[in-house]
Amino acid sequence: MTNNKKAIVVGAGAGGLSAAVRLAHQGWDVTVLEKEAAPGGRLGAIEEAGYTFDIGPTIMMMDDVFRDFFAEVGRNIDDYLELVRLNPLYRLNYQDGTVMALPSDMKALLDEIRRINPDDVDGYLQFLSQIHSRYMAARKKFIEKPLNKLEEFLTLDTLTGMVQLKTLNNMYSDISRFIKDERLRIALTFQSIYLGISPFDAPSIYTIIAYVEHGVSGVWYPKGGMNAIGKALVRLLGEFGGKLRLNADVQSIVIEGGRARGVRLANGEELRADVVISNVDFPTSMETLIAPEHRGKYTPQKLESMTNSCGALMLYLGVNRRYENLDVHNIYFTRDYKETLDQIFEQDALPDDPAIYLYSPTRIDPSVAPQDKELIYVLVPVPNLSSGIDWETELPRFREKVIAKLERADLPDLRQHIEFEKIYTPHTFKQRFNLFQGAAFGLAPTLLQSGYFRPHISSDDVENLYFVGASVHPGGGVPVVMTCGKLAADLILKENGAPAVQWPKPAV
Numbered sequence: 001m002t003n004n005k006k007a008i009v010v011g012a013g014a015g016g017l018s019a020a021v022r023l024a025h026q027g028w029d030v031t032v033l034e035k036e037a038a039p040g041g042r043l044g045a046i047e048e049a050g051y052t053f054d055i056g057p058t059i060m061m062m063d064d065v066f067r068d069f070f071a072e073v074g075r076n077i078d079d080y081l082e083l084v085r086l087n088p089l090y091r092l093n094y095q096d097g098t099v100m101a102l103p104s105d106m107k108a109l110l111d112e113i114r115r116i117n118p119d120d121v122d123g124y125l126q127f128l129s130q131i132h133s134r135y136m137a138a139r140k141k142f143i144e145k146p147l148n149k150l151e152e153f154l155t156l157d158t159l160t161g162m163v164q165l166k167t168l169n170n171m172y173s174d175i176s177r178f179i180k181d182e183r184l185r186i187a188l189t190f191q192s193i194y195l196g197i198s199p200f201d202a203p204s205i206y207t208i209i210a211y212v213e214h215g216v217s218g219v220w221y222p223k224g225g226m227n228a229i230g231k232a233l234v235r236l237l238g239e240f241g242g243k244l245r246l247n248a249d250v251q252s253i254v255i256e257g258g259r260a261r262g263v264r265l266a267n268g269e270e271l272r273a274d275v276v277i278s279n280v281d282f283p284t285s286m287e288t289l290i291a292p293e294h295r296g297k298y299t300p301q302k303l304e305s306m307t308n309s310c311g312a313l314m315l316y317l318g319v320n321r322r323y324e325n326l327d328v329h330n331i332y333f334t335r336d337y338k339e340t341l342d343q344i345f346e347q348d349a350l351p352d353d354p355a356i357y358l359y360s361p362t363r364i365d366p367s368v369a370p371q372d373k374e375l376i377y378v379l380v381p382v383p384n385l386s387s388g389i390d391w392e393t394e395l396p397r398f399r400e401k402v403i404a405k406l407e408r409a410d411l412p413d414l415r416q417h418i419e420f421e422k423i424y425t426p427h428t429f430k431q432r433f434n435l436f437q438g439a440a441f442g443l444a445p446t447l448l449q450s451g452y453f454r455p456h457i458s459s460d461d462v463e464n465l466y467f468v469g470a471s472v473h474p475g476g477g478v479p480v481v482m483t484c485g486k487l488a489a490d491l492i493l494k495e496n497g498a499p500a501v502q503w504p505k506p507a508v
């Protein structure tokens with residue numbers, strides 16, 4: 001199927017690629033322009049010295065979103081990705097010595113909760129019994145709807161959906177209604193860090209993440225790492241005739257007569273198209289790609305006033321031995337959960353006691369590291385660049401603190417075994433991917449930056465201009481960003497007079 005409509009997508013992240021694949025599948029002439037030498041953005045990889053590190057995402061959940069995405073463009077996901085369901089989901093390490101390996105089997109999970117605090121089993125089941133309807137309301141009435149226009153937001157369906165979300169309190173206080181034990185409260189709320197927001201600030205609806213991990217979808221691992229998903233999207237794009245240009249740094253979006261007409265590259269080249277989709281982090285798109293008179297309400301003051309997610313300090317380590325006691329996903333909590341989070345989110349300071357997420361896929365996927373060696377990915381939540389932290393001065397001391405904590409925990413003598421190391425600070429995320437304030441997860445999903453109140457997929461001010469990505473509705477995380485790409489493509493098809501597409505029914 002072909003038509004003569006042209007789309008330019010700026011950025012080959014999860015959002016840009018998914019919109020591009022869907023439009024290319026519908027016969028559009030699609031060109032994706034990526035400033036880096038490799039596609040994927042945060043979903044990309046560092047492939048060096050025999051190691052394949054995921055740059056950002058490592059936890060795959062909502063597998064149905066990925067399966068449906070492939071099925072709807074007539075492909076079987078299993079021909080592109082080898083997906084493994086993880087059991088346990090992750091290993092949680094508390095400072096009091098408690099270790100919990102959360103099983104994917106419900107009975108075993110209840111037994112694990114009983115081992116920690118028998119009184120909380122009933123509370124956990126009550127949490128489950130009320131969360132499903134909230135999860136369904138979130139997905140059907142918010143995540144899977146574009147919510148571009150006030151009239152779409154002010155429908156009875158959406159308004160009743162808001163009531164069903166029951167999200168006026170924060171995650172931690174919501175979970176505390178059901179659960180008494182602090183370790184279990186932590187286990188059910190730390191997931192807000194996936195979105196770069198403190199569980200003491202995150203709307204309580206995000207307790208659905210624990211529900212999704214524990215029950216609805218489980219946690220999955222694509223062989224090769226999450227970056228295999230980015231590679232699969234690039235493959236799909238090619239199969240549908242879409243083009244990907246790397247090292248193509250877009251300098252501005254060309255707007256004439258109130259309509260997006262194309263883009264101008266840093267080398268001066270101008271490309272024209274019927275629609276432009278920016279996958280560049282939304283605040284950066286506004287700040288750098290769009291002339292001030294077309295930014296509408298997104299003035300520099302407005303952008304500065306928005307709440308961004310935290311940053312991430314990343315250590316990508318190649319280690320010349322194996323640490324057999326690790327699981328794929330490991331978390332090392334701190335002496336005082338709230339104090340650590342307040343230091344990062346309230347005081348804009350590096351935490352005294354860093355919380356650490358460690359990912360070690362080597363044990364289930366030897367392909368990501370040289371033989372007998374281990375890939376260790378370390379993520380430490382830190383403030384974003386608005387904190388003014390001087391990373392040049394702070395990095396050596398803070399890195400030392402992180403390594404020392406890991407050595408005390410599961411990785412004795414780690415520093416002696418590091419044969420490869422790469423570090424990303426919030427500056428790296430800003431420089432490589434143009435993330436506003438180096439905020440690793442984009443705009444924070446506060447209540448006032450969610451749904452209709454989050455930046456819209458379709459520009460409010462410029463015709464034929466669209467935005468996709470973590471800082472745009474419906475929000476961050478790979479499956480949600482891919483949903484954004486789908487919503488954008490579907491809007492474009494509709495607004496360009498295409499008859500409603502009968503996407504094939506997903507096979508699974």
Ligand SMILES: Cc1cc2nc3c(=O)[nH]c(=O)nc-3n(C[C@H](O)[C@H](O)[C@H](O)COP(=O)(O)OP(=O)(O)OC[C@H]3O[C@@H](n4cnc5c(N)ncnc54)[C@H](O)[C@@H]3O)c2cc1C
Binds near residue numbers: 042058432441475
């Ligand atoms: C450390 C970390 C861990 C994470 N963990 C998880 C996880 O476990 N699970 C999960 O689901 N999600 C996770 N996420 C979130 C997830 O990575 C993001 O929500 C998602 O990948 C964002 O995709 P995107 O399309 O918004 O943009 P990006 O990945 O930011 O892609 C945007 C692309 O645009 C390009 N670009 C920017 N400016 C220009 C320009 N001027 N010209 C051309 N190209 C340009 C960039 O180089 C980039 O390739 C994590 C994120 C981070 C940083």
